Amino acid sequence: MVSHSTDEARGALYIVATPIGNLEDFSSRAISTLKAVEYIAAEDTRHTKRLLNHFGIETRLFSLHDHNERDKAAYIGELLSQGMSVALVSDAGTPLISDPGYHVVSYLRNKGFLIIPVPGPSALIAALCASGLPTDQFFFAGFLPAKTKSRKDVMSSWKQQSGTVVFYESTHRIIDSMKDVETVFGSKAKLVLAREITKTFETFLSGTAEEILQQFSVDANQLKGEFVVMLDYREETDVESKDIENRRILAVLLEDLPVKQAAQLAAKITGEKKNALYQIALEMQS
Incomplete structure (x- = not known):
């Protein structure tokens, strides 16, 4: 050395x-x-x-x-x-x-x-600290490839990343990049776009890729300038997925059944413990 x-x-x-x-x-x-x-x-x-x-x-x-x-x-x-x-x-x-x-x-x-x-x-740090997204871990991807397929391939690799992903994008490709984010991540990615950092027309846009594109369609001025794009992607864990499904089933059953019966029937459908489902049902009813 x-x-x-x-x-x-x-x-x-x-x-x-x-x-x-x-x-x-x-x-x-x-x-x-x-x-x-x-x-x-x-x-x-x-x-x-x-x-x-x-x-x-x-x-x-x-x-x-x-x-x-x-x-x-x-x-x-x-x-x-x-x-x-x-x-x-x-x-x-x-x-x-x-x-x-x-x-x-x-x-x-x-x-x-x-x-x-x-x-x-540094546009990277200035944007990230004001984004409201996690800052304890982040991955900086720089500028993305110009071609859609290569860009999607890079984005797909981010599903293995922990923390917030940050990249730079130009006014000429920001719409295409948002469309690719929507294709790759759907509504599971939370985005914050920092535009024209430290300049007169500095703005922050947030939402899903679909919501960001909607904001662009309403105000074309938001397409001007240089962008720092920050993306927080959290894949649902098995526990989270099960909880969502259990609550969905209980919601349907509770429309016609009392709490105890809804919990018993949900236990038969899901294989989950009746007492745990009963507590969830009580919480949903409160």
């Missing part, structure tokens, strides 16, 4: 989170870091230049994106070896979270260079 370098002559790579939308989310540490480093590696230099101009940051830029990051890894390593430091930023949010940078960070860490995170905005 490679340890951090102790050579003070070598520079460091800073992973700097930038605002998703609201510029007030840009931390003072992030701004001072971008001013202090010799270079900034940006996913889109034109986009980042506008942000830098707003905060009076004049640090030199170069591009680092999906198509060149393997080549840029060695270049950044050379800069760090010469004692210069580099900041890595994406277009918005925290770098490497469905954004470029993995190959660079992996390469530099294996070479023993110092990697320093400068935390800040």
